Every structure is written in C-alpha cells, then in structure tokens.
Amino acid sequence: MEIRLKHLTKIFPGNPKKNIPxxxxxxxxxxTIPDGKLYALLGPSGCGKSTTLNMIAGLSEPSSGEIWFGDxxxxxxxxxxxxxxxxxxNYALYPHMTVYKNVAxxxxxxxxxxxxxxxxxxxxxxxxxxxxxxxxxxxKIEIDKLVRETSKIVQIEEYLWRKPSQLSGGQQxxxxxxxxxxxxxxVLLLDEPLSNLDARLRLQTxxxxxxxxxxxxxxxxxxxxxxxxxxxxxxxxVVMKLGVEQxxxxxxxxxxEPANRFVANFLGTPPxxxxxxxxxxxxxxxxxxxxxxxxxxxxxxxxVTVGIRPEGIVPSEKGVLPFHIDQIITQGRDxxxxxxxxxxxxxxxxxxxxxxDVKVGDIHCEVKPHKCFAFSLEGNEERxx
Amino acid sequence: MIKKNNWKGWLYLAPIIILMAVxxxxxxxxxxxxxxxxxxxxxxxxxxxxxFDNFAIVLxxxxxxxxxxxxxxxxxxxxVRYAIPNTAIITxxxxxxxxxxxxxxxxxxxxxPKFQKIFxxxxxxxxxxxxxxxxxxxxxxxxxxxxxxxxxxxxxxEYAWIDLGAPxxxxxxxxxxxxxxxxxxxxxxxxxxxxxxxxxxxxxxxKIDSAxxxxxxxxxxxxxxxxxxxxxxxxxxxxxxxxYDSVVGLLGKPxxxxxxxxxxxxxxxxxxxxxxxxxxxxxxxxxxxxxILAFTGIQFWVSKKRVHY
Numbered sequence: 157m158e159i160r161l162k163h164l165t166k167i168f169p170g171n172p173k174k175n176i177p178x179x180x181x182x183x184x185x186x187x188t189i190p191d192g193k194l195y196a197l198l199g200p201s202g203c204g205k206s207t208t209l210n211m212i213a214g215l216s217e218p219s220s221g222e223i224w225f226g227d228x229x230x231x232x233x234x235x236x237x238x239x240x241x242x243x244x245x246n247y248a249l250y251p252h253m254t255v256y257k258n259v260a261x262x263x264x265x266x267x268x269x270x271x272x273x274x275x276x277x278x279x280x281x282x283x284x285x286x287x288x289x290x291x292x293x294x295x296k297i298e299i300d301k302l303v304r305e306t307s308k309i310v311q312i313e314e315y316l317w318r319k320p321s322q323l324s325g326g327q328q329x330x331x332x333x334x335x336x337x338x339x340x341x342x343v344l345l346l347d348e349p350l351s352n353l354d355a356r357l358r359l360q361t362x363x364x365x366x367x368x369x370x371x372x373x374x375x376x377x378x379x380x381x382x383x384x385x386x387x388x389x390x391x392x393x394v395v396m397k398l399g400v401e402q403x404x405x406x407x408x409x410x411x412x413e414p415a416n417r418f419v420a421n422f423l424g425t426p427p428x429x430x431x432x433x434x435x436x437x438x439x440x441x442x443x444x445x446x447x448x449x450x451x452x453x454x455x456x457x458x459x460v461t462v463g464i465r466p467e468g469i470v471p472s473e474k475g476v477l478p479f480h481i482d483q484i485i486t487q488g489r490d491x492x493x494x495x496x497x498x499x500x501x502x503x504x505x506x507x508x509x510x511x512x513d514v515k516v517g518d519i520h521c522e523v524k525p526h527k528c529f530a531f532s533l534e535g536n537e538e539r540x541x
Numbered sequence: 542m543i544k545k546n547n548w549k550g551w552l553y554l555a556p557i558i559i560l561m562a563v564x565x566x567x568x569x570x571x572x573x574x575x576x577x578x579x580x581x582x583x584x585x586x587x588x589x590x591x592x593f594d595n596f597a598i599v600l601x602x603x604x605x606x607x608x609x610x611x612x613x614x615x616x617x618x619x620x621v622r623y624a625i626p627n628t629a630i631i632t633x634x635x636x637x638x639x640x641x642x643x644x645x646x647x648x649x650x651x652x653x654p655k656f657q658k659i660f661x662x663x664x665x666x667x668x669x670x671x672x673x674x675x676x677x678x679x680x681x682x683x684x685x686x687x688x689x690x691x692x693x694x695x696x697x698x699e700y701a702w703i704d705l706g707a708p709x710x711x712x713x714x715x716x717x718x719x720x721x722x723x724x725x726x727x728x729x730x731x732x733x734x735x736x737x738x739x740x741x742x743x744x745x746x747x748k749i750d751s752a753x754x755x756x757x758x759x760x761x762x763x764x765x766x767x768x769x770x771x772x773x774x775x776x777x778x779x780x781x782x783x784x785y786d787s788v789v790g791l792l793g794k795p796x797x798x799x800x801x802x803x804x805x806x807x808x809x810x811x812x813x814x815x816x817x818x819x820x821x822x823x824x825x826x827x828x829x830x831x832x833i834l835a836f837t838g839i840q841f842w843v844s845k846k847r848v849h850y
Contacts, residue, residue: 215745236751248742252764252849261760262750335750 157226157342157375159189159212164221166207166399181207183399185221189377189392194369196386196407197379199396200422205379206347208396212377213242213345225342236265238343241336245348247328249320255331256303256316262339263299267291306338309368326357333368344369346378350385362389383423387411395419412526417461417537420529426466426505431497433462433530440530440541443499445476447523448530450541460530461537466492466507468527475520479504484514576823583819595824620825623804630713631720631805632781639721639728640773646725647732648762661733668726675723676790683715683791703792709801712792716803720787724780728773735769736762767848775840782833783807 164185170176182204189195197205210216212223214235222231230238249258272280272288279287294302307313310330320328329349336344349365350358366389369376380386386393387407394404395418403415414420420428433442436457440448447462469477471493478497485492493506493514506521508514530541551558575581576595578588597603601621650660667675682688685701693700701707702715743765747757763770785807792803806829813822 213749215748235745235749240749242746242749244742244746246740246742248740248746250743250746250761250764252767261752265751265753265756335746339750 158191159187159343159375159377160222160224161185161187161189161208161212162222162224164208164211164223165219166204166211166216167219180399182211182218185396185399185401187394187401187404189375192373192375193391194366194376194378194389196390196393197377197396198381198383198386198393198422199402200381202398203396204399205381205396207399209345209347209377209379212343213240214238215242239339239341241339241341241344243329243332243336243344243346243349246352247320247332249328249331249335251320254317254319255307255312255323258320258331259303259306259316259334259338260299262335263294263302266294266339268294302338306334309337309371310334310364324357325353326361329353329361330364333365337368337372337374341374344372344374344376346376348379348381350380350382358385365389384425387423395422397422414463414529414539416539417463417531420463420531420539424465426492426507428463428465428529429504429506430501431462431464432459432499432501434459435530435541440528442477442497445478447477448525448528448541450530453541455540459533460540461501461533463529463531464523465527466505468524469506469508469521470524471508471512471514471519472522473520475522477521477523478518479506479521480518481514481516484516486510572823572826575820576827578820581820581823582817583814584817588820595820596828599821599825599828619802619804620806620809623802624806624809627713627802627804628782628784628806631717631784632778634717635720635724636774636777636781638717639724639777640770642721643725643728643773644732644763644766644770647729647736648758650729651733651736661729664729665726667723668730670723672723672786673790676719676787679715679719679722679791680793689715707801709803712801712803716787716791719791720781720784723787724777728777731769731773732766735766739765764849767844771840771844771848775837778836778840779833782829782836785811 164182164187165180166182168179168181170178185204185208197208199205207216211218214230214233214237218231222229224230225238250261253261269289269291272290274280282288303316304313307316310333312327312330312334315323315327315331320331323331329352333344333346333349346365350361353361362385365376365378378386378390390407392405393407393410395402395410397418403410403419410419411423414423417430421430431442433440433447434457435441435450435455438450438454439446440450440460440462442462447464469475469479471479479493479495480497481493481495482503483494485494488510490507490510491512491514493508495504497504529539531537532540575583575588577591577593579590579592579594581588594603599620646664650657650664653660680703683702684690685698685704685707686696687702689702690696690700698704698706702711739762743761744757747761752760784805788803788805788808806825810822810825810829813819813825
C-alpha cells in the first residue's frame with residue numbers, strides 16, 4: 157500500500173487573548189511512502205514526526221491536506237476504518253488481559269464480509285443479482301489461528317498466557333507489534349518503538365522489527381529521534397525540523413549528500429564538525445587551509461560553514477588542516493580524537509583508524525573531499541558544495 | 542541506639558493515641574464486653590454477670606422477658622422482623638445501583654470537554670450538604686402533596702410515600718432514592734480521579750482496534766478502574782450496613798408507624814440507649830461487625846482475580 161501525504165498541515169491553535177501563537181506542528185508535508193517499505197520519520201523532539209504519524213493513524217485530524225492510502229483518500233476516515241496497526245511508544249498493552257487476549261482483542265471487534273451460501277453451496281443473490289454479502293464476527297477458532305500465526309512471527313508463543321507485567325520490555329514490545337499485526341493491517345505504524353528499551357535490547361529489537369517487516373512485507377512507518385536507528389533499518393527516511401520536511405531519501409544518500417546544515421548535523425555519530433570557512437576561487441578554505449576543490453560548478457566567493465564528517469580526515473604530516481588534539485578516546489575498533497581548531501564552531505571529534513599513530517598535541521590532517529561540505533550562511537543553510 | 546530515645550516517639554504520638562484511646566479503643570472494647578453482660582445498666586454501670594443471651598435475644602431466638610405475653614415482649618424482635626430485612630434491602634439495592642450510576646456519571650463527566658469543572662462541582666454539592674437537611678428536602682419532595690406525586694398525577698393522602706398510611710415498600714423506594722442520591726458525589730469523585738489516571742493511549746489503542754464505546758467501557762475502562770471500584774464497593778457496603786441518618790433525615794424519628802416500619806440495624810442500636818438496653822445494642826453491634834467483616838473478607842477474596850492494580 158503506497159501512502160501519499162499531500163500538503164499535510166497541522167496547526168494547534170494558540171490563544172490570542174493570552175498572546176499564545178498558533179503552533180505549526182506540521183507544515184505542508186508532501187511525502188510518498190513506497191509500498192512494502194520500512195520508512196522512518198526522523199527528527200528531534202518537537203519536529204512534528206509523532207503528529208504526522210497520528211494523522212496517518214487517524215487519531216489526530218489534519219488542519220489541511222490529504223492522506224491517501226493507495227487510491228483511497230482516507231483523510232476523513234476514522235482510525236478503525238483505515239486498516240492500520242499502531243504500536244504505541246509505551247506499548248499500551250491492556251494490563252488486565254493476558255498476552256493472548258491482548259493480541260486477540262482487535263480480532264474480537266473485527267467483522268468480516270462473507271458471501272451468503274445456500275444449501276448447495278451456491279451464492280445467494282440479492283434483488284439486483286449481486287451476491288448477497290453478510291458481515292459476521294470471527295469465530296473463536298479463526299481468532300485462535302490468527303493469534304497463533306502472529307505470535308509465531310514475533311516469537312511470543314511461550315508467553316501467551318502471561319500478563320504484560322510479567323514480560324520484559326522487549327517482549328512487551330513484540331506483543332504490541334503482534335497486536336498491531338494480527339488483523340493484517342494495510343499499514344503498520346510504530347511510534348518511537350525502541351525508546352523504552354535498554355541499549356542492547358534496542359539493537360536486537362530493531363533487527364527484529366526489520367525481520368518482521370521483511371517477512372510480512374507490510375508498509376511500515378516508524379517515528380524516531382535516533383538517527384542511527386533510522387539509518388540502520390529503514391529503506392527510506394525523511395528528516396524533519398519544526399514541522400517542515402528537510403530531506404527525504406535513502407539513508408546512505410541522505411547521509412552522503414545532506415541537503416542542509418541541519419540534516420548534516422542531525423545524521424551521524426559522532427556529529428559532523430563545523431568550521432567557519434569561505435569559498436575563494438571555487439575552492440573551500442578553512443582559514444588558509446584549502447580543504448576541497450569544487451569541480452562540478454562555479455560558485456562566487458563567499459563566507460560559508462564548512463562541515464567535515466568525523467571520518468573525513470587522515471592525520472598526515474603533509475596534511476593541510478592543522479589540528480590540536482586534547483584527548484584520545486580509544487574505542488577498540490577505532491580511535492576518537494577530540495580537540496580544537498581556531499575556526500571551529502564547537503569542539504571537534506574525529507574518528508581515525510585504531511592503528512593510527514596519534515598523540516596529544518598539534519598535528520596536521522588531510523581532508524577527504526567527499527566527506528567535506530560547504531553550507532550557505534543564509535536562509536535554511538543549504539549545502540552549496 | 543534506637544531504644545534510647547523511644548519516649549520521644551511516643552510523646553509525638555501521644556495526642557492521637559490519647560484521642561483514639563478515649564474515643565475509639567475504649568468504646569470498642571466496652572462494646573465487646575457489654576455485649577456479653579447480663580442486664581447491664583449503663584447508668585449504674587452494673588451487670589448481673591456473663592451471658593450469651595443478648596445475642597439470642599437480638600436475633601429473636603430467646604424472649605426478652607419470658608414471663609410477659611409474647612406481644613409484650615418488646616421491640617427486640619423488631620430486629621429480625623424489620624431491621625435485618627430493611628438493612629439488607631437498603632444494602633443490596635443502593636450499593637450496586639449507586640456504583641453503576643456513579644460510574645456512568647463519572648465516565649460521562651470525563652468525556653465532556655466543556656464545563657467539566659462546573660458539572661463536577663454541581664455533582665459534588667450533595668457531599669457537603671447536611672444529610673438531615675437533604676432528608677428534609679426529600680421529605681418535601683415525597684410528601685403526599687409533593688412534587689413526586691404531582692409529577693405522577695397522584696396527589697392525595699392515599700398515595701402517600703413516606704407519610705402516615707404509606708406502605709413500607711413505597712417508603713423504601715423513597716429511602717433508596719435518597720440514599721443513592723446522597724452517596725453519588727463521593728463515588729463520582731473517586732471514579733473521576735481513577736479515570737484521570739488511565740493513560741489516554743489505551744483509548745487510542747482501543748479506537749484503532751475498532752472497539753465500540755460500550756466495549757471500550759467494559760473491557761478497558763472498568764478493568765483499569767477496578768481498584769477504585771473495589772474501594773468504593775467495600776466502603777459503600779460498610780456504609781449501607783450502617784444506614785441510619787438517612788432514615789431519620791427522611792422519615793423522622795422513629796420511622797415507624799402503624800403501616801410501615803423502617804427500622805435498620807443501627808437505628809435499633811441507637812434506640813437501645815434510650816431504653817437502657819445497651820447490652821442488646823452492643824450485641825447487635827458485635828453481630829453487625831461480624832457480618833461486615835465477613836462481607837468485606839468475601840469481597841477481597843472475590844476481587845483477587847478481578848482487580849488489576
């Protein structure tokens with residue numbers, strides 16, 4: 157099911173009497189979420205990602221704009237008619253029901269349409285000659301079958317008779333996913349699905365979500381503020397800031413070619429390093445050090461912010477960029493060197509290979525051109541090179 | 542170390558301990574001991590010795606005054622004839638009804654977005670109103686020429702609810718309505734505070750799972766509110782077993798006349814004081830205590846599986 161958001165806007169009205177302005181939680185959002193893909197809405201808190209998810213779910217009404225599921229406009233459809241499964245941030249498992257009952261609960265409300273058959277097994281026709289369709293509840297056996305099928309996918313069969321309070325966070329998470337999946341929704345929505353888990357479980361569960369999504373092939377949208385989480389499991393991401401889409405695309409492409417300073421800053425750990433720099437003669441300079449030559453276009457001389465990814469330098473005697481190392485943090489696989497440069501905007505962190513011979517003190521480094529960007533100082537601080 | 546300064550702790554506790562000793566523990570122990578005293582005279586503080594007869598007499602198993610003719614053996618048998626059935630009716634009618642009504646009102650109040658605070662205040666007014674005063678208002682409403690009969694189109698003495706000539710069942714209806722009405726505010730308050738503590742996400746989840754309003758109420762709200770429901774149930778059963786001031790408030794003392802008898806167990810207990818029959822009253826109080834204790838115990842036992850904390 158392809159999902160399209162057209163000019164989606166959500167405004168929370170303020171109070172003019174008390175001088176509280178309107179809050180534009182989501183502003184003119186246009187997105188196409190491809191069928192069968194895992195899609196991440198990514199951004200810091202307050203960026204409108206959860207509001208967007210709630211609007212897709214139907215729990216929150218858009219101020220304007222449209223939501224399409226495939227060929228169907230669902231903007232005005234109530235949540236239960238949209239055919240969605242939603243996993244809440246704190247799971248919202250009913251504490252008084254066993255896991256089995258929790259998973260079965262959506263099914264007990266479900267009505268399936270079935271053609272009415274006569275004694276010979278032929279369709280009964282109505283006055284217009286169409287097959288007569290009757291709505292009916294699922295039988296206990298059908299429910300049981302679906303519950304067991306879904307429990308198998310998310311691997312909670314052992315805990316079916318426990319109460320949610322007797323489960324660990326990760327198990328509760330899987331139960332919540334099972335409850336969302338059991339009625340075979342058209343879309344699975346996950347609201348910050350991993351934020352209540354500890355670090356190890358988070359890694360494990362995100363793989364799990366990826367696996368479940370792959371095996372069911374269901375279009376899945378998930379909201380997160382953790383860029384690593386989003387990048388590692390999603391097919392596509394959109395980065396949002398203050399209700400406005402910043403950039404959408406395949407995670408690696410967004411990382412490699414950030415549209416603006418915000419996106420560059422938001423993606424990557426440790427974060428990108430920024431320097432006050434300038435463009436002179438189509439070359440990017442930090443102070444006197446020429447760090448990158450622009451080859452694909454011609455830009456006028458101007459002051460810019462230069463961003464260098466932490467993995468974007470190689471310490472070298474011949475290097476152009478001087479750098480003072482304050483601290484060396486050993487990580488095993490690699491080393492983080494932390495230090496300053498006179499033109500930095502904040503203390504820099506670079507990641508270098510574990511076998512690199514570095515000591516606290518002054519060094520020089522070479523800059524990898526494809527890890528180095530220039531951002532305009534004006535407007536939305538777009539990347540210009 | 543701890544023992545050294547122990548007297549300080551007792552000193553801090555002294556005010557409440559003294560108050561409780563005088564007004565709670567002493568009366569409690571006295572009640573239990575007087576219940577087993579024969580012909581106790583509370584003015585002279587004398588008794589004719591230890592006996593179990595008080596309980597038998599209260600329950601109508603033994604005559605008060607074996608020498609007198611049966612019809613003159615006093616009001617004690619009224620306990621069996623009137624007080625126990627009346628108290629049972631009051632308890633098992635008003636408690637379930639008032640809980641259901643209070644729950645409905647609380648859920649309703651919780652779901653209206655506007656004027657919620659105003660309505661909460663309005664519904665809370667009966668709680669802060671003197672029950673005798675409320676009883677008098679209800680007495681006017683249920684007067685044989687009152688508003689209730691006016692609305693029913695049945696004015697006149699022959700249609701009396703609570704006045705002389707009214708049958709017991711009609712007076713009981715009026716009494717139950719009055720008791721339910723005056724017990725609602727506290728219950729609504731408890732339920733509203735419970736509802737406020739239920740995470741809104743459960744309702745969002747139920748909505749997405751396409752559970753209807755009633756199903757959501759029965760499968761989400763009520764189970765999640767079960768601790769509050771249990772609390773309200775136990776306190777209201779205890780209160781209903783002890784119903785007394787409502788009878789006085791609505792029907793005036795003694796609530797008894799030629800056509801009806803609205804005696805309750807606690808009414809009887811108070812009545813024995815004026816008759817200098819405190820030993821019967823104490824025996825009845827002990828019996829009532831045992832019944833309430835047993836009933837509360839049963840509720841806790843049943844609720845173990847049904848209440849989800």
